[in-house]
Amino acid sequence: MSGITRWIALWLCAIVLITNSGIAQERTAVKQGFELSANSGKKILLIRPKVSVGEQSTGGLFEPNADWTDKARKNLDAALFKKQGALGNTVLVSPEAYGDQALVSEEYTNLFGAVASAVVNYQFFVGNRLPTKKRDNKAGVFDWSLGEGVRNIPGAQGADYALFIYNKDAYGSTGRKLLQIAAALGPGLAVKSGEHLGYAGLVDLKTGELLWLNADAAMGGDVREIDGAEKRVGQLLEEFPGSVEAVEKAKQP
Amino acid sequence: MTAVIRNTWVLTALCLATVASGAVHANAYREKDKISKIANSSMTVTPPRDWNRLTIKPGKYAEVWTLDGEQLNDVTFYGGVEPGTPLLRERNKKRDPLPKFTTTTLLVEVPELLEGTYRAHKKIGSFTLTNTQPGQFLGRDGVHFTYDYTDQDDLPRKGEARAVLIDKKLYMVTFDAPRLHYFNRTLSDFRTLADAAKIAK
Numbered sequence: 001m002s003g004i005t006r007w008i009a010l011w012l013c014a015i016v017l018i019t020n021s022g023i024a025q026e027r028t029a030v031k032q033g034f035e036l037s038a039n040s041g042k043k044i045l046l047i048r049p050k051v052s053v054g055e056q057s058t059g060g061l062f063e064p065n066a067d068w069t070d071k072a073r074k075n076l077d078a079a080l081f082k083k084q085g086a087l088g089n090t091v092l093v094s095p096e097a098y099g100d101q102a103l104v105s106e107e108y109t110n111l112f113g114a115v116a117s118a119v120v121n122y123q124f125f126v127g128n129r130l131p132t133k134k135r136d137n138k139a140g141v142f143d144w145s146l147g148e149g150v151r152n153i154p155g156a157q158g159a160d161y162a163l164f165i166y167n168k169d170a171y172g173s174t175g176r177k178l179l180q181i182a183a184a185l186g187p188g189l190a191v192k193s194g195e196h197l198g199y200a201g202l203v204d205l206k207t208g209e210l211l212w213l214n215a216d217a218a219m220g221g222d223v224r225e226i227d228g229a230e231k232r233v234g235q236l237l238e239e240f241p242g243s244v245e246a247v248e249k250a251k252q253p
Numbered sequence: 254m255t256a257v258i259r260n261t262w263v264l265t266a267l268c269l270a271t272v273a274s275g276a277v278h279a280n281a282y283r284e285k286d287k288i289s290k291i292a293n294s295s296m297t298v299t300p301p302r303d304w305n306r307l308t309i310k311p312g313k314y315a316e317v318w319t320l321d322g323e324q325l326n327d328v329t330f331y332g333g334v335e336p337g338t339p340l341l342r343e344r345n346k347k348r349d350p351l352p353k354f355t356t357t358t359l360l361v362e363v364p365e366l367l368e369g370t371y372r373a374h375k376k377i378g379s380f381t382l383t384n385t386q387p388g389q390f391l392g393r394d395g396v397h398f399t400y401d402y403t404d405q406d407d408l409p410r411k412g413e414a415r416a417v418l419i420d421k422k423l424y425m426v427t428f429d430a431p432r433l434h435y436f437n438r439t440l441s442d443f444r445t446l447a448d449a450a451k452i453a454k
Contacts, residue, residue, distance in 0.1 A: 110408040111433050118322030130305040131282035132320065144321075147434025208434070 027124040027215055028239060029142045034211045036161075036202075036241035038088035045092050045159035045205065046084070049076055050109045050166045053223060056194055058175030062168075068224050075229030076167065083233050088242035091163075097154040105153050108146060112164040115144050116199035120215045144210040146203055153205070161211070162203045165236060169223055170195040196220075200236040212241050281306040283318060292316045294332030295453040296391065296424055301445045304328075312341040318446070324406075326439040327429045328446060331416075334423040340370045349373060354423050361385070363416045363423065364398040371402060379403045390415035391424055391452040401432070411436045415447050426450060 036042065053068040084091040097105055122130050129137055136143060150162060172180070172193030183189040198219040202212040214236060221231030239246045283289050283304040288297050292314050307317045311329065318328040331340060336358075339351035352369040364382050371380055380402040388397030395417030403409045411432045416425035428443040430436040 106407075107409065107433060110406060111431055114324040114406060114408055114431060118324045122322045128280065130280055130319070130322070132303045132305050145434065147438070149433060 027120070029119070029123070029213050030241070031142050031209060031211045032140065034241070036089065036211075038242045038244070038247050040089055040242060042161065043090045043092055043159040044087065044202070045094055045153070045155050045162045046080065047094050047105060047109055047153065047162050047164050049073075049080070049164075050106075050113060050168075051076055051223070052167070053169045054171070055173045056170040056176050057173055058179055060176070062170045062195075063173075068169075068171075072167070072169065072223035072229065075223060075226050076165075076233060078226070079230040079233040080165070082230070083237060086244045087237065087240055088244060088247065092155060092159055094153070094155045101154045108150060108153055108162075109164055109166065111146055112201055112203070113166040113199065115146060115210060116166060116201060116213060116215055119144055119210075119213055120199075120217060124215065142210070142213075144213075145208045146210065147208040148206075150203055150205055150208045156205045159205055162205050164199075164201045164203060166197070166199040167219075167223065167232070167236075168195065168197040169219075198232065198236050200240070202241065214238060214240075280308050291330045291450070292332035294424075296330065296332045296450060297453070298330070298446065298450045301449055302442060304446070310342075313338065315341060320439060320442070321435075325430060325435045326443075327427075328443055329427045329429075330450070331423060331425040331427075333419075334425075336421060340366065340423075340425075341374050344374075356421060358418075358423070360396050360416065360418055363396060363418075363425065364400070364414070367398075367414065367425075367427065368400070375402075375405055377402055377404060388415060390417040390426070390447070391419070391450055393417045393419060393452075409433075413440070413443065419452060424452065 051069055051073045052062075052064060053072045054062055054064040057063055094105060121128060123133065123137065123142075150156060153162060156162065176191075176193045180191045180193040183191040195217075196219040197217055199213065199215045201210055201214070203209065204211055216235065219232055219235055221235065222228035223232050237243065239249060283300050283306050285300055285303050288299045289306075290297050292310070294314065304318045304320065307319060307323065310316055312331075314334045315329055315331050317323055318330070320326050334340060334354045336356040337353055339353050341351060343349060343351050351373050352366055354366060358366060364385050368380050368382060371377060381400060383399045383401055385396060385398040388395060390397075395415060397413075397415050399414075400412045401409065402412070409432050410429050412427055412429045414425060414427040416423065418424075426447050428440070428447075430439055
């Protein structure tokens with residue numbers, strides 16, 4: 001009897017924890033007043049995506065894997081190239097940059113990752129919001145920025161918006177998976193194995209304001225495989241403003 | 254009811270209660286012009302503007318204040334670090350020990366203590382102290398210093414700090430933010446906040 005009761009209690013805990021973790025998952029936000037229609041004549045600069053793939057150690061640390069990252073980068077680049085035509089507006093691929101110019105672009109991509117992470121943690125995750133932003137949140141204000149320095153990104157002069165993509169995949173190691181099973185069967189703790197973060201964001205290249213963000217802390221698709229990378233890109237650019245998909249969705253009653 | 258069943262239901266109830274209340278994640282409001290005690294120490298601050306204090310404490314004597322999230326602007330107060338203890342909580346005392354503040358630590362060595370702490374805690378290779386000079390903190394003679402580093406997210410950050418030793422304890426405030434946009438945007442807010450910090454006599 002005590003065994004059954006214990007199992008019921010642990011399952012209840014697990015269900016609650018899983019349900020609660022879902023709060024921080026996929027969300028999309030648009031800056032108030034921002035609209036981008038298809039074929040608007042606006043130009044979107046596609047910034048080289050940040051891709052890091054590795055393993056999550058038993059202790060939960062991220063251990064990068066150069067081979068996986070290289071494969072994922074190629075797969076994601078190809079998937080993005082295929083998807084460009086469906087985005088509804090002209091997409092310019094960021095020019096090949098060298099030295100300091102390349103570093104500027106990379107640093108802004110990392111800043112985008114930090115801003116997106118703050119949005120996910122402190123705006124999308126309702127229970128964790130910052131008290132000073134409560135009024136904004138009640139009014140549905142989405143006000144985040146990368147700063148006006150985005151104008152210095154190579155290729156920014158010929159475009160209106162920049163599309164940033166940030167991907168981090170940590171596949172659970174064998175040790176981590178065993179820990180997950182042992183923790184669930186033993187003390188009934190919910191240990192997460194693997195992390196699949198993905199952020200896509202559209203930024204105004206004149207003001208640096210974040211206009212649209214799609215963020216998911218549990219993305220699907222194995223980016224090390226061609227099909228998986230296509231699925232990932234599809235998820236990242238779901239409902240991208242002005243895209244074929246967004247236009248079709250808007251037409252639905 | 255056996256002890257096992259009772260304990261299990263208590264665990265479940267606690268689990269449900271904490272999740273339902275959101276108390277685990279609730280960050281605190283630090284309202285403009287209202288005095289606030291720092292990390293249960295004798296240090297207080299009356300913020301000249303509204304701030305948020307994050308619920309997650311990085312160490313026994315530390316607390317984090319922010320405007321947009323610690324990724325974008327992180328003000329960490331260290332309220333009376335006792336000799337023999339590290340600035341931040343050690344993840345693993347044996348495998349990943351952090352440098353300790355000791356009775357022999359001199360004020361001029363505090364910037365290096367922070368550097369060693371960041372290198373070990375954040376597991377970063379790049380950290381440069383850019384300036385160290387005498388300056389006031391909590392109305393006493395202390396040290397002001399600045400630094401640069403690249404965090405684990407590969408984003409270069411800048412930092413500015415003030416520290417002082419009072420009654421063999423370390424009191425310090427640090428400000429860290431990405432060098433792009435966020436550091437300059439929040440620097441004057443940090444300085445006025447640091448100016449507003451006081452210690453009970």
